[in-house]
Amino acid sequence: MKAGTLDRLLADRRAKRSVALVTRLEDGFAALLHPGDRAAEGVPREVVVEALRALAKGQSLPFEQDEGTYFIRSFIPDPRMVIVGAVHIAQSLAEMARLAGFHVVVVDPRQAFARSDRFVGIEISTDWPGQALEELELDRRTAVVTLTHDPKLDDPALDAALASPAFYIGSLGSKKTHRARLERLASRGFAEADRERIRGPVGLSIGSVTPAEIAVSILAEVIGALRSGSS
Amino acid sequence: MDKQTTPEAGDVLEQAADWHKEGEGVAIATVTKTWGSSPRPPGSQLVINAKGEFRGSVSGGCIEGAVVSEAAGVIETGESRILHFGVTNEMAWEVGLACGGEVEIYLEKLS
Numbered sequence: 001m002k003a004g005t006l007d008r009l010l011a012d013r014r015a016k017r018s019v020a021l022v023t024r025l026e027d028g029f030a031a032l033l034h035p036g037d038r039a040a041e042g043v044p045r046e047v048v049v050e051a052l053r054a055l056a057k058g059q060s061l062p063f064e065q066d067e068g069t070y071f072i073r074s075f076i077p078d079p080r081m082v083i084v085g086a087v088h089i090a091q092s093l094a095e096m097a098r099l100a101g102f103h104v105v106v107v108d109p110r111q112a113f114a115r116s117d118r119f120v121g122i123e124i125s126t127d128w129p130g131q132a133l134e135e136l137e138l139d140r141r142t143a144v145v146t147l148t149h150d151p152k153l154d155d156p157a158l159d160a161a162l163a164s165p166a167f168y169i170g171s172l173g174s175k176k177t178h179r180a181r182l183e184r185l186a187s188r189g190f191a192e193a194d195r196e197r198i199r200g201p202v203g204l205s206i207g208s209v210t211p212a213e214i215a216v217s218i219l220a221e222v223i224g225a226l227r228s229g230s231s
Numbered sequence: 232m233d234k235q236t237t238p239e240a241g242d243v244l245e246q247a248a249d250w251h252k253e254g255e256g257v258a259i260a261t262v263t264k265t266w267g268s269s270p271r272p273p274g275s276q277l278v279i280n281a282k283g284e285f286r287g288s289v290s291g292g293c294i295e296g297a298v299v300s301e302a303a304g305v306i307e308t309g310e311s312r313i314l315h316f317g318v319t320n321e322m323a324w325e326v327g328l329a330c331g332g333e334v335e336i337y338l339e340k341l342s
Binding site for chain 2 (some may be wrong): 009074
């Protein structure tokens with residue numbers, strides 16, 4: 001691969017654009033393709049079609065063609081995790097999720113919590129959760145986790161999350177807290193199918209005690225939802 | 232949802248670009264095909280520099296050493312190679328996949 005091709009590929013990734021790298025294995029010829037592209041110079045039409053189909057699914061695979069074998073390497077933007085509540089558990093969860101390949105955003109209007117020295121290298125929003133989540137344009141590759149326990153912060157976040165195709169919505173709190181939360185959602189007009197999208201108590205049941213252990217259980221549940229497509 | 236995706240691969244390529252900008256010779260190894268229970272899916276990448284430093288992976292640690300050795304030749308000559316590892320490979324006595332899987336790797340120089 002030429003360094004110029006790699007630079008353009010990395011620029012796409014940094015701008016969170018989906019891109020497929022198509023390499024002809026016989027001679028190393030490489031080209032980039034983006035969703036919506038009709039053609040790429042030097043790439044046969046049927047390889048372009050196959051690359052765009054693979055890119056839409058985020059798949060990487062070889063493609064045999066008369067002229068030789070092409071390898072299609074799809075790069076799609078990292079999944080996102082939006083954490084509402086810059087609390088102690090959030091500090092562990094943000095760091096672990098980042099290591100697991102998520103783009104993490106922490107949302108908390110309480111500026112004493114949402115400080116960059118508590119979340120080094122993590123994107124922070126101090127807007128109110130309803131507004132913050134609307135601006136983040138939650139998509140089907142976004143997970144939302146609320147950790148504040150405070151209805152005036154968690155509830156607007158859940159409203160925004162339920163109005164989106166987010167693949168995972170989880171809310172920290174005991175069974176009792178969760179029941180009360182579901183009752184409030186029902187009184188705001190959310191149907192049962194909506195309310196059932198919220199995982200509560202949040203996380204896999206592994207007997208977690210410390211903030212870091214709870215973060216492990218939440219991250220494991222989020223990854224399970226991402227990889228199984230159970231959303 | 233997306234079993235084939237390896238999010239960390241992008242960061243591995245950032246490392247390759249950084250080494251190249253520092254004037255270091257760089258090779259990129261990409262898993263192109265797997266058979267059986269190979270640990271890393273197609274698209275997984277390992278980047279290697281002329282000093283033998285590497286980032287990423289193309290297996291569970293079983294064949295990285297062999298790929299790093301091959302990379303030295305690829306960086307020197309600029310000729311890309313297709314490598315095949317598996318239980319039937321003649322290198323299996325020394326280097327192979329304990330899981331019994333097979334993997335094909337495209338190894339090229341960043342030029």
